[in-house]
Amino acid sequence: MRGLLLPRADGTLEPHVLGEPRTWTPRPAPHTVRTVFAAAHVVADPLADNSPGEPARLDWDATLAFRRHLFSHGMGVAEAMDTAQRNMGLDWACAAELIRRSAEQAREHGARIAAGAGTDHAPGAVTLAEVTDAYLHQVETVQAAGAQVIVMASRQLAAAAGTAQDYLDVYARVLAAAEQPVVLHWLGEMFDPQLAGYWGSRDVPTATGTFLELCHAHAGRIDGVKVSLLDADHERTLRAALPAGVRLYTGDDFNYPELIRGDGTHHSDALLGAFAAVAPAASAALTALEAGDTATYDREMAATLALSRTVFTAPTFHYKTGIAFLAWLAGHQSGFGMVGGLQSARSAVHLAELFRLADAAGLLPDPGLAAHRMTTFLQVNGVVG
Template identity: 70%
Template sequence: MSVTVRLPRPDGSLEERRLAEPARWARPARPLTSRVAFAAAHVVADPLGDNTPGAPAAVDWESTLAFRRHLWSYGLGVAEAMDTAQRGMGLNWATTRELIDRSAAAAREAGGRIAAGAGTDHAPPDLDSLDDVATAYGEQIEVVEASGAQVILMASRQLARLARGPEDYAKVYDRLLGQVSRPVILHWLGPMFDPALAGYWGSPEVPAATAAFLELIGRHAARVDGVKVSLLDAAHERGLRAALPAGVRLYTGDDFNYPELIRGDGTHHSDALLGVFAAIAPAASAALQALDEGDLARYDAALAPTLPLARHVFTAPTWYYKTGIAFLAWLCGHQPGFTMVGGLQSARSVLHLAELARLADDARLLPDPDLAATRLRAFLDVAGVPG
């Protein structure tokens, strides 16, 4: 039985949309092997919590952890407490710490892979010195390592404010990489995701920043599992991954070009640490299963329909992509309501979210069309869109 819903168009007209039958996405029978793939997961807000801007985050723990089990069931690792989980945009440190501990425990139960972000966001924004930044990083590294998760060294707004050049980044990261107990993932988050990080690694010029980044990695290659690069620049990523020391992975954070970057050029390829993989987990898993079997045509067929969706989710202002991730999770039945910590559900327009629903339907990623239609009608009704 077909399901229809009336969706608004940018010109103000309404489209009678017949939702597609969902694709049948198979879960992997064995671990994925050709690529290492993490999905950066969002947090589900407690609908009865305050969660207004500036309030401590109130999390629906049952739904949040269930979503991580969903990702593990498709063979993906979970990148925990990253920017997708609203670090620096509503998720305070006390809740972040609890999130890391709870998710790491759930990963042990599920046999899933987990890495978690360690940064400096618990410290005052006006830290006085590089030593203070390194100390703040060390406190979060200790929390992540104690949980059993792999450390992802997130970019620091305080370091970006204090550093005067590459040597200041080197001073902090040399100290951090000297103290970690096992190899970490370094994160280069571009200013399109957080304007406060402009000029990270010591220069606003990307080639100069890249040279400093590579020099740091070269000194500590044994302590660097990989680098997550989120600059949305496929040509830069291809050049960087070719220049990395042997054994250091490049985890693409390019939500605009991930199919080609993960597929590779025959000599080099990217692994994945992507926010969009949380939204397209079944399709991402199917593509990676095909890659394991050497079936590039099936890989392409699985990911190609997801790319328009991803590019829309991450459209400017890019840092509000979290709203689209949560909206899709709600449409797909992974959470009871469309609320977010910090009130961030207000960060995208009705037209943006309606187009998101269209593109998810085009990719056949709505597992229960009846549920999706019911929730879309309710959302549009509350928004004042005529039914």
Template identity: 70%
Template sequence: MTPTDRVDIPLADGGWEGVVLNEHRAWVEHPQPFTSRVAFAAAHVVADPRGENVPGAPAVVDWDATLGFRRHLFRYGFGVAEAMDTAQRNMGLDWPAVQELVRRSAEQAQDLGARIASGAGTDHRADLRTVADVREAYLDQVGFVESTGSQVIVMASRQLAAAATGPDDYLKVYADLLGQVREPVILHWLGEAFDPQLRGYWGSPVVAEATATFLELVAAHADRVDGVKVSLLSAEHETALRAALPAGVRLYTGDDFNYPDLIRGDGSHHSDALLGAFAAIAPAASAALAALDRGDLATYDAEMAPTLPLSRHVFETPTWHYKTGIAFLAWLCGHQPGFTMVGGLQSARSVVHLGRLFALANDARLLPDPALAAHRMRLWLESAGAAR
């Protein structure tokens, strides 16, 4: 072994771990959608390294790299979940950038015959005080997303969480929205692990009570709901919820800690997927889902297994900073020219955390050019003052 075959990453105790590079794995592309599950990858945005992407500044996006990353996901069979929390909604991606992102991404998806669904929320207005204000803001964004030809994902609203006085306010706002959408939408229940400002969504901090309200809404409007994306990081809750959904309404797992078993299913029900983790593990997840299409459960399990430690690390507490790991891995893999993020969010994870991310991606054989990844990892450690 030569020094170029290994990267020394720093440990929290002051020691070092020597990461021996694995050989490149030639993953098989899968440009067609999967037949046994619907699978979306929630994609990040690539910041322009020359832009003023500092905290509080308008986002400056590298459009070529951002759209190129979506083509990478399409090549492995995934639809793109656009302008979601993975793309830094409420964490640096302002409304003008969201609009441009959805327009460009929807146009590309349509040109390539790929599936896209995009987030509609209420984050474009700072003056929302009442539930009626929130309703109007939602309708603005839903109308915009529909105008691009993208499917709508109705995102959870911080402003609604602040304005609502109880479950009835949620039911009224969402009923009004669902009564006006053109096509069935995906409802997104984002838990407080991803955004503490969403605590008590659906009118109660007690999950069982919130779930009852959520199910009441879905049952009353099942014909307008394609599916629900649930990001509470509780496999037990998701398993019970999907069994209670009306026939024909999908549960798109947002559980980045337990997705292999939830997608595999329990023999009676299974989850489909809409995951930020899939942006990081697309080739391996694609291989697993292709095996599931063939009924090859052993290969499905074997392909998913090495991805789970990586995903759990990327999404570790504080979970809402997972976007930093997604962008760092995209840089290591050569999908973008630099490691910078809108809002300066590249600073949100530590040297030790990102070093471990490199090691776990290497274990999962998700570094398409190990030499490039090692070179970039060393450069970054040197610039951080953490090289051996």
């Protein structure tokens, strides 16, 4: 079966015939032209109770196999991040086990791995000291697993901090405890509304000034910064102002091709949830860029952009549903269930559009399987008979 009916936003059904599958060239060695991480999702155990509020239970075989898929295309893995449903269904006990297992896989494959250290295991942390202690606990866990630390933005810190100086003081203590340079993660409120006003101000230029003050004061302890504000102009300005040797890992899932390509003076590296969905195509683009073939880089990346922008459409924090759905369509997991029941967070119309765009980008390796699964999903949802 290669043809099916797909719903449109206007309430109609439209015939769709899948294109021919594309064969992507593996790239088992890490990319060198840019440092790239794909923020990977997790696969729920279909035989476990992963309903909202329950502890996360994962299909470990499928979850780890997906990381090997990313490694096979030269991607590092950013583990236990918001893509893996931190603060949206993935509890810290499961996240800590995920970090340990994924780090073992990365060592076996000679791949890079970095993992999120936050404060989500301590929702009752209300003072700056308690928030700092919570951060230090997770930093220790990530380091013990052998992964690079990504210092995640903290909901507890956003609630406890009264001034920009509070952020600087807490982060100074966390950075002092890091054994190796870390990645700082500035996650915008479009990804998590509870992070509004991070760095002490809702005015982005003011918050940026505080962020840069931290980076300059502790440059030797910072490998890079990941900024997820979906503002390409802000990212260009910020990366030009960073201390020498501190990378800008783009988190802009709307504009990453141009930011990674660079402007001839500066470029961004990448730590992207989008790369979990488009890894083969992004890998082909990066391989071309490494060879100096910018035309092929532009073409390969451009083919992924409409898909990524649709995955991350508002409400942006539900993008994880699209990432898991695409993995299911591509055959990387047996089911579409998610921890916390998050598979219900996007409509059938939205997911059908992802199907169209993934097909156009050559990212459905087995069109027959993808069409069968899409049809089954639409039947379950009452879209087709």
